Amino acid sequence: MEFYVYHDFMMHTKNIVYILMGLFVVGFWGLWAFMTSRDEEIHKMPEHDKE
Amino acid sequence: MTTETNKSLMTPANIITGIFLAIGLVITVLRFTKGLGYVTNLDQNNPWGVWISFDLLCGVALAAGGYTTSSACYIFGMKKYHSAVRPAILTAFLGYALVVFALHYDVGRPYRLVYPLFVSPGTTSLLFEVGLCVFLYVTVLAIEFSPAMFEWLGMKNLRNKIHKLTLALTVFGVVLSTLHQSSLGALYIAAPSKIHPLWYSPYLAVLFFISSIPAGLSMVIFEGTLAHKPWHHMMDKTHLDEHEGVILGFARGASIALAAYFCVKIVAVGYDNNWHYLATGWGAWWLVEVLGFVALPSLLYAIGSREKNIKLIKWTAALTVFGIILNRFNVSIVAFNYTLPSSQRYFPSLMEIGVSIFVVTVGVTAYRFIVSRMPIFFEHPDYKDAH
Amino acid sequence: MKRRQFLGLLGAAGITATLGTEAQAATGHSFDGYPNAKGVLFDSTRCIGCRKCEAACNKVNKLPAPAKPFDDLKVLDTERRTDEKTYTVVNKYVGKKGPAFRKVQCNHCQEPACASVCFVKAFTKNPDGSVTYDASLCVGCRYCMVACPFNIPAYEYNDPITPRIMKCTMCHDQITKGELSAPGCVGACPKEALLYGKRKDLIEVARERIRRNPERYQDHIYGEKEMGGTNWLYVSGAEFKDIGLREDLGTTSVPTMTAGPLSVVPMVAALWPALLGGVWAMNKRKEKVAAEEQKAAVKAAKAEVKAEAAAKLAKELEKAEKDKAQAIEREVKRALEEAAAAKKDEEGA
Numbered sequence: 001m002e003f004y005v006y007h008d009f010m011m012h013t014k015n016i017v018y019i020l021m022g023l024f025v026v027g028f029w030g031l032w033a034f035m036t037s038r039d040e041e042i043h044k045m046p047e048h049d050k051e
Numbered sequence: 052m053t054t055e056t057n058k059s060l061m062t063p064a065n066i067i068t069g070i071f072l073a074i075g076l077v078i079t080v081l082r083f084t085k086g087l088g089y090v091t092n093l094d095q096n097n098p099w100g101v102w103i104s105f106d107l108l109c110g111v112a113l114a115a116g117g118y119t120t121s122s123a124c125y126i127f128g129m130k131k132y133h134s135a136v137r138p139a140i141l142t143a144f145l146g147y148a149l150v151v152f153a154l155h156y157d158v159g160r161p162y163r164l165v166y167p168l169f170v171s172p173g174t175t176s177l178l179f180e181v182g183l184c185v186f187l188y189v190t191v192l193a194i195e196f197s198p199a200m201f202e203w204l205g206m207k208n209l210r211n212k213i214h215k216l217t218l219a220l221t222v223f224g225v226v227l228s229t230l231h232q233s234s235l236g237a238l239y240i241a242a243p244s245k246i247h248p249l250w251y252s253p254y255l256a257v258l259f260f261i262s263s264i265p266a267g268l269s270m271v272i273f274e275g276t277l278a279h280k281p282w283h284h285m286m287d288k289t290h291l292d293e294h295e296g297v298i299l300g301f302a303r304g305a306s307i308a309l310a311a312y313f314c315v316k317i318v319a320v321g322y323d324n325n326w327h328y329l330a331t332g333w334g335a336w337w338l339v340e341v342l343g344f345v346a347l348p349s350l351l352y353a354i355g356s357r358e359k360n361i362k363l364i365k366w367t368a369a370l371t372v373f374g375i376i377l378n379r380f381n382v383s384i385v386a387f388n389y390t391l392p393s394s395q396r397y398f399p400s401l402m403e404i405g406v407s408i409f410v411v412t413v414g415v416t417a418y419r420f421i422v423s424r425m426p427i428f429f430e431h432p433d434y435k436d437a438h
Numbered sequence: 439m440k441r442r443q444f445l446g447l448l449g450a451a452g453i454t455a456t457l458g459t460e461a462q463a464a465t466g467h468s469f470d471g472y473p474n475a476k477g478v479l480f481d482s483t484r485c486i487g488c489r490k491c492e493a494a495c496n497k498v499n500k501l502p503a504p505a506k507p508f509d510d511l512k513v514l515d516t517e518r519r520t521d522e523k524t525y526t527v528v529n530k531y532v533g534k535k536g537p538a539f540r541k542v543q544c545n546h547c548q549e550p551a552c553a554s555v556c557f558v559k560a561f562t563k564n565p566d567g568s569v570t571y572d573a574s575l576c577v578g579c580r581y582c583m584v585a586c587p588f589n590i591p592a593y594e595y596n597d598p599i600t601p602r603i604m605k606c607t608m609c610h611d612q613i614t615k616g617e618l619s620a621p622g623c624v625g626a627c628p629k630e631a632l633l634y635g636k637r638k639d640l641i642e643v644a645r646e647r648i649r650r651n652p653e654r655y656q657d658h659i660y661g662e663k664e665m666g667g668t669n670w671l672y673v674s675g676a677e678f679k680d681i682g683l684r685e686d687l688g689t690t691s692v693p694t695m696t697a698g699p700l701s702v703v704p705m706v707a708a709l710w711p712a713l714l715g716g717v718w719a720m721n722k723r724k725e726k727v728a729a730e731e732q733k734a735a736v737k738a739a740k741a742e743v744k745a746e747a748a749a750k751l752a753k754e755l756e757k758a759e760k761d762k763a764q765a766i767e768r769e770v771k772r773a774l775e776e777a778a779a780a781k782k783d784e785e786g787a
Binding site: 082083084085086087088089091093094095096098099122125126127128157158159160162163164166167170171172173175176177178179180182218222223225226229230233234237238239240241242243244245253256390 | 519520521522551553554555556557558559560575576577578579580581583584585587589592593594595596597598599600601684686687688692693695696698699700702703706707710711714715717718721722724725
Binding site for chain 3: 003004005006007008009010011014017020021024025028032
């Protein structure tokens with residue numbers, strides 16, 4: 001794809017960046033959910049400790 | 052819960068509210084029948100007026116209490132501020148909702164406000180960034196606020212499900228706030244030839260973001276002070292016990308944030324070697340803003356928190372809030388179009404100011420309605436120690 | 439010349455938008471505009487302020503009739519700008535060498551500020567060099583008016599719900615349809631003060647005019663580089679600032695200026711969750727350690743109390759034992775003494 005106008009080039013690259021950002025958010029959330037999915041016991045610990 | 056409804060509705064506060072709302076509705080009709088030209092003093096050279104400066108720029112900056120308070124409590128581990136989170140989230144939610152509401156007056160075709168998001172996204176525009184973030188953040192704030200409503204309505208299951216998302220929502224909220232607070236400043240980076248060099252800077256994005264932190268913290272202090280008298284009976288022991296700690300802690304945070312903001316303000320002048328403008332009339336005005344409404348409140352906050360002088364802190368909060376409003380007006384109106392002769396400069400019309408007052412009144416009314424009913428200043432007995 | 443660049447918000451991440459004055463991609467690829475882009479050269483030394491271009495513009499764009507007719511030259515006594523009913527105006531500037539005229543209209547920037555800041559892509563930079571506007575997308579936010587360095591876009595303030603932005607189109611539609619071969623204003627000029635053609639050729643023509651008559655012209659083509667270059671170009675005898683053209687705009691285009699802050703946006707999205715998550719985890723861990731330490735301290739305190747109690751008990755027992763022993767001893771002693779006394783009595787008797 002050839003661009004003659006910097007503005008058009010920017011529109012193209014920023015479109016991609018915004019899509020990527022959406023993927024980042026979903027990705028972070030997914031990674032976090034995966035990483036902590038077996039943490040239930042540890043998660044609950046502070047609650048138990050409160051007494 | 053029904054303290055307000057039992058009393059007569061003809062209180063002075065309600066009468067004033069009613070008058071402002073009535074005036075606002077009249078102007079609303081005029082705006083949508085006769086157009087912006089009839090209602091505002093906007094013209095071809097001055098496309099953005101007080102609805103952008105106050106309702107959008109100040110509204111968003113002063114609603115920063117939401118992300119600053121919730122991140123202090125849930126991310127930075129300052130649990131002692133927990134009782135301040137709900138009032139701050141409520142103010143932020145109402146603030147953003149009103150920003151969106153006020154934009155319906157300002158834009159020419161409000162029914163197309165979703166176009167940038169769903170029809171034709173102009174991703175090279177910083178306004179697109181602002182629009183996207185504000186849209187997402189209003190949603191986040193609505194979800195963050197919803198537990199209070201569900202507790203009020205007794206919807207336990209839903210409340211507990213959303214409560215589990217607190218951390219994710221807080222992190223997302225800080226990301227969105229960082230982005231749109233800074234982008235509001237960055238909007239003006241596109242207009243270097245129109246804004247006086249003392250206020251134009253490539254650092255505008257940083258300046259707007261950093262200054263939103265003391266703005267938000269000061270608003271929490273300020274609004275807490277205002278809310279304390281009328282709703283004292285609604286506040287539980289935790290809220291009252293923590294209140295002073297919140298004020299002292301937030302004063303410290305605001306003092307440091309203002310100091311940081313002061314430094315960036317100075318650096319921004321140095322970036323384009325604009326020192327010589329300080330000797331002009333514009334420079335004097337710049338110094339009034341930066342010394343009187345940035346450096347001074349930073350110092351007063353430091354003194355207040357050092358001497359545990361709650362009264363001084365409360366006055367400083369008002370000073371800071373005023374200073375942030377002054378800054379947003381300076382960038383968007385006072386220093387904007389500084390090259391034009393004074394006859395072509397903008398000054399808001401009474402009807403424009405009327406709409407801004409109307410919008411604030413709607414917000415205050417909604418706030419009064421909610422805090423008199425929902426668990427904002429107290430913890431719902433069913434969910435004590437649930438955090 | 440001022441370089442309006444934005445040093446990244448995230449200094450720590452080493453993000454610096456080091457774009458030069460020409461629109462460039464990071465790799466150095468530069469953007470010079472569409473190769474066959476057209477433009478108009480305005481020669482202020484030829485313009486006589488007859489307002490024929492204004493009349494033609496009004497006609498070909500079917501704009502509403504003006505308050506004062508186009509042959510009324512008294513209109514020139516006050517400086518005007520474009521508005522929602524006027525795409526172009528001619529202004530008169532009285533200088534030392536007599537009056538000079540300058541035509542005002544959209545300059546059709548090579549890198550249009552209006553298009554760059556529009557959040558619904560309502561503006562397009564066309565291959566023919568023109569910048570056009572699509573009212574069917576416009577929300578009416580007026581950011582284009584804020585950003586335009588030449589104060590060109592005008593807004594229909596008196597239309598309550600369907601206001602449009604109005605501005606010169608370089609007669610893009612009419613030329614595309616074949617109704618016109620050149621913009622209306624150009625065709626109407628009796629003095630050839632306006633010249634329509636390829637932008638590249640126009641720059642050559644302008645250079646040639648300046649070279650041939652250096653005493654007649656300022657040695658500058660306004661619009662060749664201003665704000666990244668415009669497709670409407672100007673040559674003049676008077677200084678450009680004296681005919682209402684700002685000389686302090688610089689050569690950086692608006693898209694280049696906003697590239698810096700825009701480049702930080704994905705950095706915040708990528709780095710903030712990680713940083714904030716880290717801070718959260720640190721605090722969570724601190725809390726956990728504190729809780730464990732507290733637990734351990736409670737345990738230790740309990741053990742200490744227990745040990746102390748045991749020691750006390752042992753001491754008590756020991757004391758009791760001692761007392762008992764002493765009591766026995768005392769009893770034994772007394773018994774012995776009694777026995778001894780009895781013995782003595784017996785012996786004495």
